Amino acid sequence: MKRLLRSLRWLSRSARREADLRDELQFHLDEEMDEARASGLSADQARLAARRDLGNVAIVAEDTRAAWGWTGAARLAQDLRYAIRIVRRRPAFAIAAVLTLTLGIGANTAVFSILDGLLLETLPVARPHELVQMVERRPQTGAPIDAFTYQHYESVRMGSRLLSGVAAASVYPSAQGIFEREERLTAVVHFVSDNYFEVLGVSPIRGRIFRQTPPGAAGELIAVISEAFWRSHYASDPAAVGATFRLGKREVTVAGVAPARFRGVHFERAVDIWIPYEIVVAPNSESRTRGRSVHVIGRLAPDRSLAQIDAEVTAVVGRPVSFQSAATGFSRLRQQLFQPLLLVELVVGLVLLITCVNLANLTLSGNLARERELAVRGALGASRWRIVRQLLTEHLLLALAGGALGLVVAYWISAALLSFLPATYAPALIGLRFELDGRVLVFTALLSIVTCLSVALFPALRSTRPLASNGLGVKSASGAGRPWISRSLIVGEVAMCTLLLMIAGVFLRSVQNLRGQDGGYSEEALLVADVQFPIEYGDDRRDVLIEELRARAAVLPEVEIVAYSHLGQLSGGAFEYRLGFPDRPAAADKPIAIEQRVSPGFLGAMGTRILQGRDFTAADTARSTPVAIVNELFAAEFFPGRSPIGLRFFQEGGSRGGELMEVVGVAARSKWVDLRREAPPMYYRPYSQQGGTPVVRFAIRGPRNYDGLAAAFTATAQGVDRKVELTNVVPFSEIVDRSILVERLVAQVSGAFGVLALVIAAVGLYGVLAYAVTRRRREIGVRIAIGASPGSVERMFLRESFLQLAVGLAIGVPAAILVIRYVSSMLYGLTPYDPTAIVAVTVVLAAATAAAAYLPARRASSTDPIVALRDE
């Protein structure tokens, strides 16, 4: 601040100081001249002698100014004024530069802010970097599992001496119904070990936390609530501490309130209520030893390494476990998005790099055009460093403008990227949304400066080489200005464009393959809705309401079929059961198939054909013969070579396990879990014979006016029961889109930025070629004068461009294959060497090169040799 004030004061006085300095030096000159006159020289000779004595006045003045100390500010002001003048002299370049930098910096800032929120944001607990989590590598797949049994946790807690604390937290906080004076409400409940808050180092803002109970002592039935829940549900009333609610059959007392910033250890799930696991699950309960349901979180003692812990705990648990940092908590979203986001980061990074190379190339050409001006400035006493700084200032101006606008654009790009995430990730969106925090600002500022240096430093150093300062001459010796640099920059741009377009190509093709395949359903004119009637109504009452809703919705105008299933198709989940057949001995390796409970008409609503037999009807009730429809894969696998109609099988487990079902129909195969997996062997059962699911997915085939239909259906559902909860009321095509979210994200982002990069590179190529044509006018004139045909001149320029294209492709395609191989698990139905993508990218780049090179080449061929040569 003081510095700034001093600089400002200085600026106001600087004009007077300049005048003073001029007067002082003039006085010196006069004195010197008087002296020379006195020694008998003529007036002219005296003046010359005095000038010789003083030397270069400009340099003396400059050096003296340097002694004033704060000339940095003054020079910067001067540089900026000059830079603005230069920038305004080349508005097309300036606009192109700022525009491309804005998009490049903006995209990088947006992706950085998402990665920052997803990967770098640490948990709001004491010393988060000490937190570690236990994982176990599965020997077959190598994929790590981060879930363990409660017993594993207990043995680690008791056996490890290198961890200063060990806690457990159930793998996923779940939405649960809790009752308060018979009023039901839904809250996100997380079961955690009783020492959870102690190990994390989170202290309550009200009341107390639960603590580890001594062995043998009975734990209290207490809960800690989040500040948000305290605010929304208890209206921040201090009396909330001590309030009670019912969870299942137990009465739980609220003991304390956690600080506002702490919402649990799961990134995309904000917890409302924490309840000690020990109280809910009895000490001798089977669920303590079976089922991996908890994360094991440890706190590393300050002087211990992960390797030491790994060895110790592996011995304690008797399993090959290892530890990794848990500083950022747990996140499924992070696992799902990490690789695609890195790819997106690579894409936007490449775009910025292409922008930089492009601007560097244009700057190189531009500086060559200014050779004369730079030479004059050098001759007038400007040092090389001064000129370099001046050139850098021009670009800093552009880069900072790009950076500032980039921050604005980043907001939109970030919102566009996040719009890919389905609404179910809403809590995570809060952490990912674009915010102008310190880290983002520093990132953008650094990016702008690095961009500026990478664009301008090299060209500035080149064009101020001592050799170039002979530019005062009619034509400098550097003539065409080292075209190989410019050419290799173009080759680099082409290679990077190739990489970008190849990524876009294989992902667009993957999405196409995923969407284009026959999934065994028809997504046209199909609306779905997840419907939940209140749990406290009981299964029977809910099943009645579900059926009533189906009947009422079926008579809505234009609706063809309304049906429902107990799980959603393509929603990532399914129930699998082991099967048995009455006429066969039980095999050791029992066959498995996916079960689905559906209403009559469901297959028709989804557009799945029934190949043989019949659909379920209203006559298939809980009291009639249990029936099933199997799909063709089921029939081929379990009843090979014969018609399955009338045959029987049973499933193991489930509330009606062991009951024989008679096959009444065969349906076509249909993708169920997601689009990547092959359609599985499946059997469908009537919902009326095995129902009782909290949420059913309705499928409504009807008009294409989805909004109207959704509104009508919602109204109908609320008419059936006011307390109905509707989620995901969307066209089925959106459910399909959601199931390939990652592929679509990468495809669309790389596609959009690939086009942008292509335009940037094409404009760059055009600019450099256009400049080269002007520059080589004389050479072209000579060629034409000695008999070259205009066509051959045109071909010469086109040949050069296509040579650069070929070299760029030769580098870019193998590089792309290397990168794509790394993410090949995200592809579908093609290999990293996909010939279609390679050919398509080559054609697109060739077309862009032709478009960019045509005009300059054309202009070159129409050069009038007389005019060109006379110009010299």
Added chain:
Amino acid sequence: MTRDRSRVELLQGTLDLLILRTLLFGPTHGHAIAKHIQRSSEDLLQVETGSLYPALHRLEAQGWIAASWELSEKGKRAKFYRLTARGRKQLEAARARWDTFSRAMGLVLKPSDAEP
């Protein structure tokens, strides 16, 4: 020019000392300072204008000398520099340092002269 024949390059940092010493005789302007140094060194020391004025402005910025516009002996407006109290102290310190330095140089270069 012939007077360049036996000219001595100024050692780094010595110009400041010479300027301060010159101003001990009273305020004067840049040109006179240069001439005075030249004369009193019997023309052996030639002060470059290119280094004189930066040095003067530097000393002024450090507060060792102060400047004001006054009329020269010929009645022209000139920038006069004078020694400040801090400059006087600086001069004493610098001179003491220089004396030590030159004695040391003398001892090394001409040991016989230094011994009794």
